[in-house]
Amino acid sequence: MKLELSGVQVSYDGSRILREVSLSVSPGEVVCLMGRNGVGKTTTLRAITGLVRAESGSIKLGDVELTGMRPEERARAGLGFVPQGRDIFPNLTVWENLRIGAVAQGKKIHGELDRVLALFPVLKQMLQRKGGVLSGGQQQQLAIGRALLTNPRILLLDEPTEGIQPNIIDQIGDTIKRLSTHGLSGDGPEREQEINDAIRAIRREGQIGILLVEQYLDFCLEVGDAFHIMDRGSIVAHGPISELGDDIVRKHLTV
Numbered sequence: 001m002k003l004e005l006s007g008v009q010v011s012y013d014g015s016r017i018l019r020e021v022s023l024s025v026s027p028g029e030v031v032c033l034m035g036r037n038g039v040g041k042t043t044t045l046r047a048i049t050g051l052v053r054a055e056s057g058s059i060k061l062g063d064v065e066l067t068g069m070r071p072e073e074r075a076r077a078g079l080g081f082v083p084q085g086r087d088i089f090p091n092l093t094v095w096e097n098l099r100i101g102a103v104a105q106g107k108k109i110h111g112e113l114d115r116v117l118a119l120f121p122v123l124k125q126m127l128q129r130k131g132g133v134l135s136g137g138q139q140q141q142l143a144i145g146r147a148l149l150t151n152p153r154i155l156l157l158d159e160p161t162e163g164i165q166p167n168i169i170d171q172i173g174d175t176i177k178r179l180s181t182h183g184l185s186g187d188g189p190e191r192e193q194e195i196n197d198a199i200r201a202i203r204r205e206g207q208i209g210i211l212l213v214e215q216y217l218d219f220c221l222e223v224g225d226a227f228h229i230m231d232r233g234s235i236v237a238h239g240p241i242s243e244l245g246d247d248i249v250r251k252h253l254t255v
């Protein structure tokens with residue numbers, strides 16, 4: 001299912017934060033939303049998820065208009081959101097943290113857990129530990145895993161590389177690439193592994209589209225298919241990632 005924003009505007013306390021934001025994310029595509037601090041990237045994701053109200057414009061997931069829907073309804077419609085700062089519950093175990101998103105949506109977890117643990121093997125050894133003892137990078141993986149267990153069509157990631165080590169960044173980058181092209185279904189790198197009937201039964205027909213808010217340029221160049229750059233609430237440049245050249249970077253991204 002395609003996510004499509006057109007002309008989305010948001011204000012906080014009477015001042016306009018998003019102006020006419022339009023972008024789209026197709027299944028199997030990784031779209032990077034970039035820009036300096038405070039330009040409106042997180043606000044864009046919050047408008048999509050319904051945590052802030054869009055005062056005008058349209059936000060569609062497939063044929064469904066999301067703008068009138070509550071955040072829980074939007075999540076159930078197929079949006080998975082990993083917020084900036086990850087929102088791990090420190091006193092719940094890793095396993096409880098993983099489950100909580102799907103449980104809150106009344107969704108049953110079948111074979112997805114195996115796939116998530118195959119994507120993030122580090123979590124497998126830590127299922128019974130408290131979420132709060134995990135490192136920043138591990139918490140990020142946990143937060144992505146939790147969103148995946150809700151079986152989303154579109155995954156919204158807010159700065160997954162923030163404050164984590166380069167090797168983990170690479171690992172998350174590989175995973176993002178893999179997810180967009182293979183979804184959670186059995187075509188990933190664990191092809192050799194047994195794909196049990198449960199996974200077959202829930203095998204994704206389509207694939208996952210990813211909207212990635214990211215300030216780390218190299219990461220975008222590695223995992224992205226397309227980019228949108230924001231400046232003071234507007235999209236000021238966009239295109240295929242191959243067109244993200246030095247001039248654009250210098251003008252809109254360097255501090």
Ligand SMILES: Nc1ncnc2c1ncn2[C@@H]1O[C@H](COP(=O)(O)OP(=O)(O)OP(=O)(O)O)[C@@H](O)[C@H]1O
Pocket residue numbers: 012013017035036037038039040041042043044084
């Ligand atoms: N709840 C709020 N009330 C009022 N203003 C807000 C609120 N949330 C964000 N803002 C303002 O909206 C603007 C955009 O914020 P936003 O969080 O979307 O930026 P961002 O691009 O995600 O920045 P960063 O890269 O630092 O995460 C900022 O000027 C911010 O101060």
Ligand SMILES: [Mg+2]
Pocket residue numbers: 041042043084158
């Ligand atoms: Mg932000």
